[in-house]
Amino acid sequence: MSFTIATWNINSVRLREGLVQRLLKEESPDILCLQECKCPVEKFPLDAFRALGYGHFVARGQKGYNGVAILSRLPLREVGAFDFARLNHARHVAAELENGVVIHNFYVPAGGDVPDREVNEKFGQKLDYVAAMRDWAWKERPRRSILVGDLNIAPREDDVWSHKQLLKVVSHTPVEVEHLGAAQEAGGWVDITRQDIPEGQLYSWWSYRSPNWDAADKGRRLDHVWATPDIASAAHSSRILREARGWEKPSDHAPVFATFDL
DNA sequence: ATGTCAGCTGAAAGCTGA
Numbered sequence: 001m002s003f004t005i006a007t008w009n010i011n012s013v014r015l016r017e018g019l020v021q022r023l024l025k026e027e028s029p030d031i032l033c034l035q036e037c038k039c040p041v042e043k044f045p046l047d048a049f050r051a052l053g054y055g056h057f058v059a060r061g062q063k064g065y066n067g068v069a070i071l072s073r074l075p076l077r078e079v080g081a082f083d084f085a086r087l088n089h090a091r092h093v094a095a096e097l098e099n100g101v102v103i104h105n106f107y108v109p110a111g112g113d114v115p116d117r118e119v120n121e122k123f124g125q126k127l128d129y130v131a132a133m134r135d136w137a138w139k140e141r142p143r144r145s146i147l148v149g150d151l152n153i154a155p156r157e158d159d160v161w162s163h164k165q166l167l168k169v170v171s172h173t174p175v176e177v178e179h180l181g182a183a184q185e186a187g188g189w190v191d192i193t194r195q196d197i198p199e200g201q202l203y204s205w206w207s208y209r210s211p212n213w214d215a216a217d218k219g220r221r222l223d224h225v226w227a228t229p230d231i232a233s234a235a236h237s238s239r240i241l242r243e244a245r246g247w248e249k250p251s252d253h254a255p256v257f258a259t260f261d262l
Numbered sequence: 263a264t265g266t267c268a269g270c271t272g273a274a275a276g277c278t279g280a
Contacts, residue, residue: 038269064278207267209265210265
């Protein structure tokens with residue numbers, strides 16, 4: 001079988017229900033993983049998505065902040081949710097497809113403004129969260145698994161508009177990149193987007209504060225699709241739907257896609 | 263430091279988080 005998975009930080013699923021519908025209609029991924037839904041699960045606007053054929057749903061939500069969900073046209077079975085770093089935040093949910101592939105949907109903490117855990121507790125929580133991802137992967141040794149989400153770290157020099165200018169900006173600091181690399185290595189995770197698009201600048205997020213985001217193009221690749229080595233070679237056709245950043249009342253993130261033939 | 267969004271509170275405009 002073949003299926004396409006997409007990941008998108010939606011920045012309020014209730015406010016952007018229409019944009020999600022548009023993505024489902026125009027791109028029809030089999031599975032859509034959302035982050036920053038910003039609502040409790042019982043307030044998630046499911047009806048329109050069901051009507052478009054997305055009848056399967058797992059989620060974790062909370063009022064106002066965070067929140068992750070997996071919408072799917074393929075049957076799913078929830079296989080749990082982590083509370084890494086014991087933040088009591090809705091930042092992860094996992095589901096298994098009928099073929100045994102497990103999908104992990106993550107929303108890693110943004111980490112605040114100052115990249116120093118001594119003065120900024122949020123930065124410490126971010127590092128602790130990613131360290132917990134590493135420890136889990138090391139212990140669990142995941143197989144036939146896909147990990148997607150807003151990891152809030154742009155690891156490579158060509159994942160940001162200016163490596164030099166972002167070295168001290170949260171999302172691209174060496175200590176964050178190191179932590180993410182350790183988590184990736186611990187699970188043997190293959191960066192599918194970069195497997196498919198190895199060269200060149202690649203971004204999935206452009207700040208709302210940049211007035212002319214498209215022309216200025218000061219982006220970062222914060223959203224990722226990873227897979228375990230046993231299924232990584234089945235992946236292809238990765239892409240970032242940059243045009244969605246230009247839709248009416250957009251999210252500041254663009255959806256990232258990959259297709260797996262399994 | 264700036265810039266722009268979204269949600270919450272408590273009933274408007276200010277705060278927090280991104």
